Amino acid sequence: MVLRLEIFFLLRACRVLIEEYGRHITRIAVSLFEAIAQTLNLELSSHQKSDYLLESTGLIRVYRYPPSDKTAGEALGMEVHTDSSVISILKEDETGGLEIMKDEEWFRVKPVADTLIVNLGDMMQAISDNEYKSVEHRVKKKDMTTKRHSVCYFVFPQRDCVIKSSNYKPFTYSEFEAQVQADVQSLGTKIGLLRFTPESPLFL
Ligand SMILES: O=C(O)CCC(=O)C(=O)O
Numbered sequence: 001m002v003l004r005l006e007i008f009f010l011l012r013a014c015r016v017l018i019e020e021y022g023r024h025i026t027r028i029a030v031s032l033f034e035a036i037a038q039t040l041n042l043e044l045s046s047h048q049k050s051d052y053l054l055e056s057t058g059l060i061r062v063y064r065y066p067p068s069d070k071t072a073g074e075a076l077g078m079e080v081h082t083d084s085s086v087i088s089i090l091k092e093d094e095t096g097g098l099e100i101m102k103d104e105e106w107f108r109v110k111p112v113a114d115t116l117i118v119n120l121g122d123m124m125q126a127i128s129d130n131e132y133k134s135v136e137h138r139v140k141k142k143d144m145t146t147k148r149h150s151v152c153y154f155v156f157p158q159r160d161c162v163i164k165s166s167n168y169k170p171f172t173y174s175e176f177e178a179q180v181q182a183d184v185q186s187l188g189t190k191i192g193l194l195r196f197t198p199e200s201p202l203f204l
């Protein structure tokens, strides 16, 4: 009974914290998006701005990467991928492990206390007409015994907003998401924006 009450209070405290974190991180994502839109000279109405980055789509994932024993083999982190989001904002702990691909080389992101990491996702690449790249990244823990925690926020466009650019056929986020899910199911991997490139052999 005492334990249950403790868990109840712990969960409630967690919820309050995560909700507050969510409010701040959303504010940061919106400011970043506005700044990026300016650098791209995208003259967006406030309606278009909130269609391209819809605050209510923001989600927070809290990850725990447990220590793994030898039998778990390569279970040392997260596979290479790009995020489907517009913007992702990550907070990793002091153990580090996040790596990003730049000019065909992997770089370890050095963990810095009280610092957030901003990744741009597939939707930003499309919105910016490839001016900004959706960064390939992965997580590699230092070693088997290390535990790692991270708190990751992702924000997306409004599901039915049509994203128009010269590099991709017009698509909505719903279509993109459905295509990603279909590819993961049938091919075991995400193809992503390549599916929406007219010249790509993968174009449907
Ligand atoms: O745990 C991390 O630091 C990154 C997680 C991540 O890349 C993702 O969830 O897309």
Ligand SMILES: [Fe+2]
Residues within 6 Å of the ligand: 081, 082, 083, 137
């Ligand atoms: Fe990611």
